[in-house]
Amino acid sequence: MSSHVPELPDTVEAWLSFIESLHPKSIEMGLSRVQAVAARLHLKFPFTVITVGGTNGKGSTCAMLEGIYATAGYRVGCYTSPHLVQYQERVRLNGELIADDVLCAAFTAVEKAREDISLTYFEMGTLAALWAFEQQPLDVVILEVGLGGRLDAVNIVDADCAIVTNVDLDHMEFLGDTRELIGHEKAGIYRKHQIAICGDVQPPISLLNYAESLGVPLKRYGVDYRMDLADTQYSDAHGSLAIGSLPLFGDYQWQNAANVIYAVRALQSKLPVTDDDLRQGLTSTKVVGRFQYWHRSPDVILDVAHNPHAARALRSNLQQLSADGCKVVAVFSMLSDKDIAGVVDILHDVIDEWEIAPIQHPRAASVDYLKQCLSHKVSDQQLKTHPDLPTALRSCYKKAAKNxxxxxxxxxxxxAAILEITPDQWTSSS
Structure with a gap:
């Protein structure tokens, strides 16, 4: 009797449903399963690789690197996560979202190679991205770490350059509940004889010790390179570079830019880039959801900040806005496993009104829990609840003054819940 071989999915949507069912957990730390499937796929990584880890700033850093190398004429692959609206955002080839047929072919290759090995959603996606990159004649690939570093699926690749943007508390159930424990996990992307960069001005001792144990000369922001915000000028041992302006809002983006400039200069022997291309690539970088102005008069700003470290950066940006005398209203929701109270504690006094609604996600915090976290810092008059996020935004828009x-x-x-609706769905008066 011949055994029935089930047909594989033939659309991206069907593939995503399929890979969600492959593993009982959304996250399982460890590299052995991913390495085994990568070996079956005969992945060689025949391009220069830059891996980007850290608690916050990874997406902006990847976008800056992608923009610079594209401006310089290189063929660039970029893998980031999570996506906002469609999965294809995670995999970019020469600045374009991966085509559906290429993504389906990549999932098919991984599925055939894995056989009886169980892979999580992220692991399957990472291997598919790496396989897709190898089908293209790419010069450089930029990989964003999903969670941690040492045991993240991306870390099966030995990067030519590894950047840790910063280290703070997040994903503590997987990485540990101190900066020292988390720093050790983040440092796991560093490699002996490769370029190692840290953008944290006060890196954990564990991260420094990890780099030292490898014998790698760790390059640090504020020690080996720096950015002068007064005149927007970068400097290191090789000289200075005037940047001009960044389209990304916030002082922390200048620090991200400094990490990127050091990495690009350190890779000059493999991927030469002129100062003009470097500057142009930086100043043309755009990232969705990083203090992004989405609408004007009144201004609607989108920010994916979801932990205390990101909240502190958001606070700095909001303080600059409130200095102009405007009212700041938040459309707010978080996942239940995040430090909601910590985020509220940082931001409560720079936000005048809070409009809360649930996220449509299994790990979403309920409205009652969000209210509980806010009630210690925010008065009842400052707080309003809504059935969903688009309704919350519509309510804010209707009563907002232009400034x-x-x-x-x-x-x-x-x-993502806001990006999925059209302007007329929340600006109409009906």
Whole structure:
């Protein structure tokens, strides 16, 4: 009797449903399963690789690197996560979202190779991205770490350059509940004899010790290179570079830019880039959901900030806005496993009104829990609940004055819920 071989999915949507069912957990730390499937796929990684880890700033850093190398004429692959609206955002080839047929072919290759090995959603997606990159004649590939570093699926690749943007508390159930424990996990992307960069001005001792144990000369922001915000000028041992301006809002983006400039200069022997291309690539970088102005008069700003470290950066940006005398209104929701109270504690006094609604996600915090976290810092008059996030935004828009600022934040899923609606769905008077 011949055994029945089930047909594989033939659309991206069907594949995503399929890979969600492959593993009982959404996250399982460890590299052995991913390495085994990568070996079956005969992945060789025949391009220069830059891996980007850290608690926050990874997406902006990847976008800056992608923009610079594209401007310089290189063929670039970029893998980031999570996506906001469609999965294809995670995999970009020469600045374009991966085509559906190429993504389906990549999932098919991984599925045939894995056989009886169980892979999580992220692991399957990472291997598919790497397989897709190898089908193209790419010069450089930029990989964003999903969670941690040492045991993240991306870390099966030995990067030519590894950047840790910063280290703070997040994903503590997987990485540990101190900066020292998390720093050790983040440092796991560093490799002996390769370029190692840290953008944290006060890196954990564990990260420094990890780099030292490898014998790698760790390059640090504020020690080996720096950015002068007064005149927007970068400097290191090789000289200075005037940047001009960045389209990304916030002082922390200048620090991200400094990490990127050091990496590009350190890779000059493999991927030469002129100062003009470097500057142009930086100043043309755009990233969805990173203090992004989405609408004007009143201003609607999207920010994926979802932990205390990101909240502190968001606070700095909002303080600059409130200095202009405008009212700041938040459309807010978070996942239940995030430090909601910590985020509220940082931001409660720079936000005048809070409009809360649930995220449509299994890990979403309920409205009651969001209210509980806010009630210790925010009065009842400052707080209003809604059945969903688009309704919350519509309510804010209807009563906002032209100079008010509406900040949509708390999660990638919060921002995604707004990006999925059209302007007329929340600006109409009906």
């Amino acid at each position: 008010d600022k509406i900040i949509v934040f708390g999660s990638f899923f919060t921002v």
